[in-house]
Amino acid sequence: MITNCFDNEKYISLQSQKILDRIASFGGKLYLEFGGKLFDDFHASRVLPGFHPDSKIKMLYELRNRAEIVIVISANDIEKNKRRGDLGITYDLDTLRLIDAFRNIGLYVGSVVITQYSEQHSSKLFQKRLENLGIKVYRHYPIENYPSDIPHIISEEGFGKNEYIETTRELVVITAPGPGSGKMATCLSQLYHEHKRGICSGYAKFETFPIWNLSLSHPVNLAYEAATADMGDVNMIDPYHLEAYGISSVNYNRDIAIFPVLKVMFEKIYGESPYKSPTDMGVNMVGYCIFDNEAAKQASYQEIIRRYYAALCAVRQGTGDKKEVQNIELIMNKLGICKEMRSTVIPALRKAEETDAPAVALELKDGTIITGKTSDLLGTCSAMLLNALKHLGGIDDSTRLLSPAIIEPIQKLKVNHMGNQNPRLHMDEVLIALAVASVTDSNAAIALEQIPKLNGTEAHSTVLLSRVDENVFKRLGVNLTCEPQYQTNKLFHG
Numbered sequence: 001m002i003t004n005c006f007d008n009e010k011y012i013s014l015q016s017q018k019i020l021d022r023i024a025s026f027g028g029k030l031y032l033e034f035g036g037k038l039f040d041d042f043h044a045s046r047v048l049p050g051f052h053p054d055s056k057i058k059m060l061y062e063l064r065n066r067a068e069i070v071i072v073i074s075a076n077d078i079e080k081n082k083r084r085g086d087l088g089i090t091y092d093l094d095t096l097r098l099i100d101a102f103r104n105i106g107l108y109v110g111s112v113v114i115t116q117y118s119e120q121h122s123s124k125l126f127q128k129r130l131e132n133l134g135i136k137v138y139r140h141y142p143i144e145n146y147p148s149d150i151p152h153i154i155s156e157e158g159f160g161k162n163e164y165i166e167t168t169r170e171l172v173v174i175t176a177p178g179p180g181s182g183k184m185a186t187c188l189s190q191l192y193h194e195h196k197r198g199i200c201s202g203y204a205k206f207e208t209f210p211i212w213n214l215s216l217s218h219p220v221n222l223a224y225e226a227a228t229a230d231m232g233d234v235n236m237i238d239p240y241h242l243e244a245y246g247i248s249s250v251n252y253n254r255d256i257a258i259f260p261v262l263k264v265m266f267e268k269i270y271g272e273s274p275y276k277s278p279t280d281m282g283v284n285m286v287g288y289c290i291f292d293n294e295a296a297k298q299a300s301y302q303e304i305i306r307r308y309y310a311a312l313c314a315v316r317q318g319t320g321d322k323k324e325v326q327n328i329e330l331i332m333n334k335l336g337i338c339k340e341m342r343s344t345v346i347p348a349l350r351k352a353e354e355t356d357a358p359a360v361a362l363e364l365k366d367g368t369i370i371t372g373k374t375s376d377l378l379g380t381c382s383a384m385l386l387n388a389l390k391h392l393g394g395i396d397d398s399t400r401l402l403s404p405a406i407i408e409p410i411q412k413l414k415v416n417h418m419g420n421q422n423p424r425l426h427m428d429e430v431l432i433a434l435a436v437a438s439v440t441d442s443n444a445a446i447a448l449e450q451i452p453k454l455n456g457t458e459a460h461s462t463v464l465l466s467r468v469d470e471n472v473f474k475r476l477g478v479n480l481t482c483e484p485q486y487q488t489n490k491l492f493h494g
Contacts, residue, residue, distance in 0.1 A: 005295035006050035026202025035207035068110040068169040075123040094177040111136035115182030159192040213287040219300035226307040229327040241277035309481035316484035344460035352462040392450035427472040
């Protein structure tokens with residue numbers, strides 16, 4: 001069961017004020033590097049129940065009349081057709097998606113910056129496409145020996161070569177489709193150019209995790225390590241903050257490693273560094289909004305276990321590395337948690353043993369466990385889904401929501417005309433059939449009304465699922481984990 005531990009309204013208020021204070025401290029203009037996801041921050045909402053996935057956007061919306069967005073994309077990522085793992089779309093297409101998303105909620109997108117630009121053909125085409133859509137585009141170039149050769153970087157042959165981004169608002173949010181796009185370098189380049197122009201501006205960083213004022217070993221911070229295990233990130237005590245203030249704070253290895261270089265850059269640009277530590281650069285107020293520490297710990301344990309299963313499955317599918325699994329195992333051992341602590345694991349395994357077939361277990365928000373079994377008409381996920389909707393709608397378990405007369409024509413269509421070998425209905429097909437049945441069947445209509453209640457529930461499958469069912473779980477907002485094994489010994493799994 002989920003227990004809220006986070007005050008979202010307090011967070012939006014505190015975070016907005018913190019950013020305004022930082023703008024004022026630099027004389028009226030701030031470049032704010034946004035790490036992580038601005039939209040749909042589901043990791044934060046899972047480890048901090050009560051945190052809304054769109055909290056950062058709501059916070060920016062509060063500042064919409066003072067803020068503009070600059071989206072940064074690397075020419076190298078455009079050239080490689082790099083894709084977002086969660087959405088499956090390339091970074092250039094995601095840039096267009098982000099512009100639409102920002103505009104749809106009333107936020108102003110000032111421009112797009114293509115970093116690491118060196119006349120790549122695909123980047124030229126993307127720039128032309130953006131400009132034809134009326135979007136300003138600026139180009140930033142590779143800088144030799146970045147970030148180590150500071151005299152060269154902070155010169156006309158370094159940052160000086162970059163095109164100056166024309167901005168009109170006091171808060172300039174620098175964001176990107178994914179990591180490694182060049183957000184920090186873009187901010188620093190702007191500081192260099194604005195200093196030359198006599199414009200007083202500053203830089204700050206907004207990273208939700210790790211949470212600087214929680215302990216290094218706090219499960220919320222360790223859940224962040226688990227989430228970035230594929231990148232090898234580790235949380236560390238910020239030694240510069242400890243030396244400057246005698247206070248322990250948590251940061252992560254890459255920011256700590258780069259800080260001496262940044263400090264010298266700041267000194268070259270400002271005359272002195274405005275920050276004594278990487279922690280000083282941040283504006284994160286998340287830690288002040290947790291009101292139930294134990295609930296945050298329990299939620300983080302579950303997220304770490306979910307990440308563990310995801311890493312195991314990635315290795316099984318050939319897309320992951322065993323090192324990631326080992327990194328998460330170390331975190332689990334440190335916290336004394338195991339995968340069986342996930343409430344849906346044992347019920348799913350028991351159901352599979354009883355039926356000698358794949359099984360899925362779903363935990364509803366009240367703690368009720370729902371399972372389903374494979375039949376001639378339905379796969380186990382589909383059967384479980386119908387059972388869950390019946391339970392939520394108070395419909396008797398013996399009631400048939402879909403009669404064979406509805407299911408069998410769909411099966412014939414799949415096998416005889418669509419080339420499918422598996423006649424059993426997938427979850428999306430069940431939902432469509434249920435929608436059709438709801439026109440004449442009141443129980444089907446009641447069942448459909450329960451779908452929003454599945455958001456935030458937990459599920460575990462004893463086998464890796466088809467992409468179809470996996471995507472339906474994702475769209476329903478169900479947190480799914482799977483055992484790292486396939487149902488069959490086939491080499492290809494669609």
